[in-house]
Amino acid sequence: MSAPPTLLEPDLLAAAPAGLADVGRLVTELTREAAGALRRRSGPLPALTPAELSRLLDTQLPEGPLPRTGGGRGAVLALARSFAAHTVDLADPRAAAHLQPPALSVAAAADVLASVFNPSLDTWDSGPYAVEIERRLVRSLAGLTGFGPEADGVLTPGGTASNLQALLIARDSALRSRGDTRGAGLAGLAVTPVVYCSELAHFSVARASAVLGLGEDAVRTVPADADHRMVPAELDRALASLAEDEVPIAVVATAGTTDYGSIDPLPELAAVAARHGVRLHVDAAYGGGALFSDRLRPLLAGIEAADSVTIDLHKTAWQPAAASALLVRDARALTASTGLRVAYLNPDDDGAAGYDGLLGHSLQTTRRADAFKVAATFLALGREGIGAMLDACHDLARHAARTVTAHPRLDLTADPVLTTVVFRYLPQDPGAAADPARAGAVNAALRRRLLREGTALIGRTDVGGTVRLKLTLLNPQATTTDIDELLAAVVRAGMSEETA
Numbered sequence: 001m002s003a004p005p006t007l008l009e010p011d012l013l014a015a016a017p018a019g020l021a022d023v024g025r026l027v028t029e030l031t032r033e034a035a036g037a038l039r040r041r042s043g044p045l046p047a048l049t050p051a052e053l054s055r056l057l058d059t060q061l062p063e064g065p066l067p068r069t070g071g072g073r074g075a076v077l078a079l080a081r082s083f084a085a086h087t088v089d090l091a092d093p094r095a096a097a098h099l100q101p102p103a104l105s106v107a108a109a110a111d112v113l114a115s116v117f118n119p120s121l122d123t124w125d126s127g128p129y130a131v132e133i134e135r136r137l138v139r140s141l142a143g144l145t146g147f148g149p150e151a152d153g154v155l156t157p158g159g160t161a162s163n164l165q166a167l168l169i170a171r172d173s174a175l176r177s178r179g180d181t182r183g184a185g186l187a188g189l190a191v192t193p194v195v196y197c198s199e200l201a202h203f204s205v206a207r208a209s210a211v212l213g214l215g216e217d218a219v220r221t222v223p224a225d226a227d228h229r230m231v232p233a234e235l236d237r238a239l240a241s242l243a244e245d246e247v248p249i250a251v252v253a254t255a256g257t258t259d260y261g262s263i264d265p266l267p268e269l270a271a272v273a274a275r276h277g278v279r280l281h282v283d284a285a286y287g288g289g290a291l292f293s294d295r296l297r298p299l300l301a302g303i304e305a306a307d308s309v310t311i312d313l314h315k316t317a318w319q320p321a322a323a324s325a326l327l328v329r330d331a332r333a334l335t336a337s338t339g340l341r342v343a344y345l346n347p348d349d350d351g352a353a354g355y356d357g358l359l360g361h362s363l364q365t366t367r368r369a370d371a372f373k374v375a376a377t378f379l380a381l382g383r384e385g386i387g388a389m390l391d392a393c394h395d396l397a398r399h400a401a402r403t404v405t406a407h408p409r410l411d412l413t414a415d416p417v418l419t420t421v422v423f424r425y426l427p428q429d430p431g432a433a434a435d436p437a438r439a440g441a442v443n444a445a446l447r448r449r450l451l452r453e454g455t456a457l458i459g460r461t462d463v464g465g466t467v468r469l470k471l472t473l474l475n476p477q478a479t480t481t482d483i484d485e486l487l488a489a490v491v492r493a494g495m496s497e498e499t500a
Contacts, residue, residue, distance in 0.1 A: 014115070014116040014117075014118075015116055015117050015118070020116060023112070023116055026073070026076070027112060029073075029077060030076070030077065030080045033077050033080045033081045033084070034080050034081070034083070034084035035084075036081070037080075037081045037082075037083075037084035037085040038084055038085075038089065040085065041085065041089060041092075042454065043089075043092065043094060043453070043454035043455050043456065044088060044089045044090070044092035044094050044095035044454070044456065044457045045088055045089075045095075045451060045454040045457055046085065046086040046087075046454055047452070047453055047454035048086070048454070049452060053086060056082075056086070060078075060082055088100075088457065090102040090103075090475070091475065091477075092457075093475050093477075093478035093479070093482035093483075093486070094455065094456040094457060094482070094485075094486050094489070095456075095457045095475070096456070096457060096458055096459070096471040096472055096473055096474075096475075096486060097457045097458050097459040097470070097472060098459060098472055099258065099285075099286055099312075099315045099472055099474070100315075100321075100472075100474070101314075101315065101316070101318045101474035101475070102318065102474070102475055103318060103319065103320040104318045104319070104377055104381075106373075106376055106377055106380045106381075107318065107319050107320055107373040107374070107376060107377045108320055108373075109376075110372055110373040110375075110376035110377070111320050111372075111373045113372070114130070114368060114369040114370070114372045114373060115368075117369075118368075119368075119369045120366045120367055120368065120369075121134060121357055121358045121359075121362075121367045121368075121369065122345060122346075122357050122358065122359040122362075122364075122365050122366060122367060123345050123346060123357035123359065124350075124354075124355045124356055124357045125355065125357075126357060127357075127369055130369035130371065130372060131357050131358055133369070133371045133372055133375050134154075134155060134358060134369075134371035135358075136375075137155075137371045137374055137375055137378075138152060138153040138154065138155070138325065138327065138371075139151075139152075140378075141153065141311065141325050141327055142327045144291050144292075144383070145291065145303055145304060145306075145309055145311075145327055146303060146304025147304065147327060147328075147329050148329075150329070150330055150331055151327060151328060151329055151330070151331065152327075152328055152330075152331030152334050152335075152361070153325055153326050153327035153328055153334070153361075154325070154326055154334065154358065154361040154362050155323060155324065155325055155326075155367075155370050155371055155374075156322075156324045156325070156326055156362070156363075156364075157322040157324065157364075158312065158314075158321070158322050158324045159202070159204060159283065159285030159310050159312045159315075159324050160202075160204040160207065160208070161324065161363070162285070162310035162311075162312075162324045162325065162326040163202070163204045163205060163208050163252070163281070163283055163285075163310055164204070164207075164208040164211060164212070164363070165326050165337075165338070165362075165363055166208075166250075166281045166308040166310060166326055166328075167195065167205070167208045167209065167212060167214075167249065167250060167252075167281070168208075168212060168337050168338075168363075169279075169308060169328065169333050169334065169336070169337045170195075170249050170250035170279045170281060170307075170308075171193065171212055171214065171249050171250075172336060172337045173279060173333060173336075174193070174247055174248070174249050174250075174279075176336075178191070178247065191245050191246070191247045192218075192243070192245050192246045192247065193209075193214045193218045193246075193247050193249045194218055194219075194220050194242070194246050194247065194248050194249065195209055195214065195218050195219050195220065195248075195249050195250050195251075195252060196219075196220050196221075196222055196235055196238060196239070196248065196250070196251045196252065196278075197219060197220075197221060197222065197230075197251070197252035197253075197254070198221065198222055198224050198229070198230035198252075198253070198254050198257075198264055199221040199222065199223055199224050200224050200228055200230075200254065200257045200259070200260070200262070201221070201252055201254050201257075201283065202254065202257075202258060202283055202285070204283075205219055205252050205283070206219045214249065218249070220238060222234045222235045222238060224262075227262060228257060228259075228260045228262035228414065229262050229263065229264050229265055230253065230254070230264040230265070230269065232265055232268035232269055232271075232272050235251065235269060235272050236272045236275070236276075239251075239272065239276040239278065240276070248276065248278040249278075249279070250278060250279045250280070250281050251269060251272070251273045251278050251279070251280050251281070252281045252282075252283055253266055253269045253280060253281070253282045253283070253306070254282075254283050254284075254287075255282050255283065255284035255286075255287035255288065255290075255299075255300055255303065256284060256285065256286030256287025256288070256290075256417075256418055257286075258286065258420075258461075259420065259422055259461045259463075259470065260414050260417060260420060260422060261286065261287065261416060261417040261418030261419065261420040262414075262417050263287050263299050263300065263417060265302075266282065266300065266301065266302030266303055266305070266306070267301060267302035267305065268302075269302075270302055270305035270306065274305075279307040279308070280305065280306045280307050280308075281306065281307060281308045281309070281310070282303055282306040282308070282309045282310070283310050284300065284303065284309055284310055284311050285310050285311065285312040285315060285324065286312065286315055286316065286418065287299065287300065287316075287418060288300075288309065288310070288311030288312065288316065289311070289315060289316020289317060289386070289390050289418075290316075290390065290418070291303075291311070292316075292317070292383050292384075292386040292387035292390060293386075293387035293388075293390045293391055293394075294387060295387075295391050295394070296387075296390060296391070296394060296418070299417070299418075306329065307328065307329050307330075307333070308326060308327065308328045308329065308333075309326070309327045310324065310325070310326055310327075311324065311325045311327065312324045312325075313325060313374055315474070316386075316390055316419075316474070317374065317377065317386055318377070318386075318389065318474075318476075319370075319373060319374055319377065320373065322370065323370045323373070323374055334361055335360050335361065338360055338361060338362060338363060339360035340359065340360060341359075341360065342359075345357070345359055345365075346359050346360065388476075389476040390419070390476075392476040393419040393473050393474055393475070393476055394416075394418065394419055396419070396473045396475075396478055396480065396483055397416040397418070397419045397420065397421050397471070397473050398416060399480045399483055400416070400421045400471055400473065400483045400487065401415060401416050401421050403483065403484060403487055404421065404423045404487065407487065407491070408426075409425060409426050409428070409491050409494065409495075410423055410424070410425060410426065410487065410490070410491065411423060411424050411425075411426050413463055413468055419472065419473045419474060420470060420471065420472050420473070421470065421471040421473070422461065422463070422468050422469070422470050423468065423469055423470075423471075424439065424443050424466075424467070424468050424469055425439075425442060425443050425446060425469065425490060425491065425494035426439070427439055427442050427494070427498055428495065428498060429498065432498070436464075436465070436466040437466075439466070439467075440466045440467035441467070442494060442497050442498060443460070443467045443468070443469055443494070444460065444467045445497045446490065446493040446494040446496075446497045447460050447469060447493075449493045449496060449497060450489065450490070450493050455489055455493070456486055456489045456490070456493075458470065458471055458486070458490065459471070459472055469490065471483075471486070
């Protein structure tokens with residue numbers, strides 16, 4: 001084992017010339033150890049229960065992850081071996097539970113370099129190249145969305161953060177429209193704020209409303225139709241029947257619901273929002289990836305009419321987390337809510353001379369250069385390359401749906417729109433199959449059996465209070481044979497649970 005590191009070692013700092021070379025050597029060693037551990041894997045998860053994994057870590061780290069004396073390189077390599085052996089392997093085609101894709105190698109490699117230099121985007125001099133790359137990346141994404149040259153945006157740590165900032169902008173815009181120039185807030189105006197979204201909208205809408213002081217009760221859900229899309233007539237009716245003291249903050253449309261991948265009717269919702277003078281935010285954290293695909297882009301017709309859009313690039317652009325983008329039609333709306341200036345970071349005269357970072361765009365101060373890995377990916381693959389990956393996953397989802405429909409022990413809940421397939425296992429016992437509670441219990445148990453065995457990783461959700469299984473297919477290198485084997489594993493696990 002090597003001696004513990006000291007601050008006198010020339011290769012301790014990553015961005016120093018000696019340190020940069022050492023990063024290369026250490027990454028090579030870490031990836032070699034990880035590759036060896038992966039070769040001994042037999043599934044996307046370790047075949048351990050949570051309690052067993054916890055005991056394993058207690059044994060491996062008797063002093064915890066913060067020992068008094070460091071163990072040097074040997075300790076790091078041991079950690080890498082154990083991490084690779086026991087973490088989720090998203091590149092395994094049997095990993096199909098969440099909106100969590102395997103990262104692209106080009107993006108992961110670029111992310112290492114961003115970490116080495118550790119720039120921040122709050123000030124220009126904290127990361128000049130990173131600042132300029134994000135500006136250009138945001139303009140490209142805004143253009144892809146259909147926004148004009150006056151648009152802007154910012155990268156955030158995730159769709160939840162993007163939706164939060166979008167509703168912050170909407171809240172402040174609503175206050176300004178009522179003459180609140182002093183920041184007195186909604187309480188000072190004695191009004192009741194309301195936000196409208198589909199009953200299938202992401203929970204982050206309610207969370208954002210709570211964080212912004214509007215309260216979760218401010219969120220009013222609008223019914224969805226049989227295709228899991230918000231009903232425009234119901235939204236119109238709700239906006240038309242607001243009480244005198246109620247102020248509509250925003251309409252949040254969903255482009256890619258978590259369970260079904262369904263996309264709200266954006267042109268119709270945009271027309272309703274415009275008629276009532278309400279901002280339209282489109283949460284396209286999942287479905288925004290369709291912008292890269294010639295085949296799927298028509299699903300997002302009307303997104304260009306939104307006031308703001310969330311797109312998660314760590315979902316359908318295969319980026320290491322986190323890389324979400326909030327895009328706004330009007331740059332002035334973005335900076336009106338976050339355009340703080342402080343003397344020690346972005347003084348006015350530096351800004352006038354062109355030395356402005358992106359502090360005024362973000363709710364964060366220190367912010368890493370996530371745009372670098374995204375730009376590296378886009379330059380390597382282009383829009384067509386990313387779109388082809390999404391098309392491949394869409395093909396897998398359609399194949400899975402056909403396979404489920406043809407199988408006597410499986411029941412399809414809805415046709416896939418993007419890459420998600422919702423279904424259930426039908427117990428062999430007719431009584432259990434006809435009883436939603438018993439059938440749901442079997443489906444929940446078979447999923448846990450697959451987790452416990454490390455055989456497959458599939459998702460679950462509830463439909464009408466009954467458990468359903470879910471495949472979220474985001475591995476573009478998976479094959480139809482992989483999907484067939486995954487569904488066969490589901491059936492085997494279901495039969496085993498019934499006889500257990």
